[in-house]
Amino acid sequence: MTNRLQGRRVLITGASAGIGRACARTFAASGADLLLSARRFGRLEALRRSLEAEFQVHVAIERLDVRDRAGVETYVSRLAVENRLPDIVVNNAGLSRDLLPFHEGKVEGWEEMIDTNVKGLLYMSRAILPHMVSRDSGHLIHIGSTAGETVYPGGNVYNASKFAVRALNEGMNLDLAGTRIRVSSVDPGLVESEFSEVRFRGDRERAEAVYRGYTPLSPDDVAEVVRYVANAPEHVNLHRVILYPTDQRNPYVLHRTGPPVDPE
Numbered sequence: 001m002t003n004r005l006q007g008r009r010v011l012i013t014g015a016s017a018g019i020g021r022a023c024a025r026t027f028a029a030s031g032a033d034l035l036l037s038a039r040r041f042g043r044l045e046a047l048r049r050s051l052e053a054e055f056q057v058h059v060a061i062e063r064l065d066v067r068d069r070a071g072v073e074t075y076v077s078r079l080a081v082e083n084r085l086p087d088i089v090v091n092n093a094g095l096s097r098d099l100l101p102f103h104e105g106k107v108e109g110w111e112e113m114i115d116t117n118v119k120g121l122l123y124m125s126r127a128i129l130p131h132m133v134s135r136d137s138g139h140l141i142h143i144g145s146t147a148g149e150t151v152y153p154g155g156n157v158y159n160a161s162k163f164a165v166r167a168l169n170e171g172m173n174l175d176l177a178g179t180r181i182r183v184s185s186v187d188p189g190l191v192e193s194e195f196s197e198v199r200f201r202g203d204r205e206r207a208e209a210v211y212r213g214y215t216p217l218s219p220d221d222v223a224e225v226v227r228y229v230a231n232a233p234e235h236v237n238l239h240r241v242i243l244y245p246t247d248q249r250n251p252y253v254l255h256r257t258g259p260p261v262d263p264e
């Protein structure tokens, strides 16, 4: 397949782990230069060193919390002034907290999810899109989720945050009609990453149980789909891609083998 990513500049939020880190590696392997951000700067430094050595691409890193609106705006303004604006943005930073019935939910965890998954994505998209519009070129790729397709027990506010991403993906596409800017959402099912450890607040045993007895998606599987979406010819907008592990048909139908697992 033609590689259209060589020499493109790709900005990825939440690049210190999981899907974001895998996307960084996949885009670097395609010859793209990278603008990577996350809160854990030490991890970004290690990633930069390894990607630059392995793929001879340029990697710039930024300590950035996407919940910090002023921080996001300042970062994007600086990229504009320095003529380093990205061609492609992967809005990946996100998290889930807890798996509790709504009436027992922890409001502070809800705020973290809304502030990161929804407002962080809004801040970055709002800061970047005017530049893309004035150049009439660019591609925003949101990492949504099958949680934005089907609600499951205890998912309540996380589901709502990913339904919001789905609505925003559609809304941005409508509002950009007549431009050459593409907006896409890549929506995975269960992916083995640090996601469940974060959701269960460091309870590794419970997190590992989520992925036991079947083959989940890997962050690399998702990154490969993101690369495919970004690499499509300019007249092709892969608006929304849903991917599940073969063992998972929807949030309720998961084929496990081995001893029974109770991730609840």
Ligand code: NDP
Pocket (backbone or CB within 6 Å): 013, 014, 015, 016, 017, 018, 019, 020, 021, 037, 038, 039, 040, 041, 064, 065, 066, 067, 092, 093, 094, 095, 096, 116, 117, 120, 143, 144, 145, 146, 187, 188, 189, 190, 191, 192, 193, 194, 195, 196, 198, 219
């Ligand atoms: P990980 O926990 O492995 O990685 C999450 C990444 O997001 C980390 O790099 C983290 O970096 C970053 N992040 C979290 N909060 C912030 C913040 N406030 N500002 C900047 N960066 C932040 O999880 P995944 O890789 O699995 O998750 C990535 C995305 O994929 C999320 O949007 C998630 O909802 C989505 N997703 C995950 C699925 C799964 O099953 N794992 C399935 C479907 C979608 P740091 O802590 O260093 O800031």
Ligand code: 8X3
Pocket (backbone or CB within 6 Å): 144, 145, 146, 147, 155, 188, 189, 190, 191, 251
């Ligand atoms: C992450 C996948 O099923 O845990 O978005 O919500 S799930």
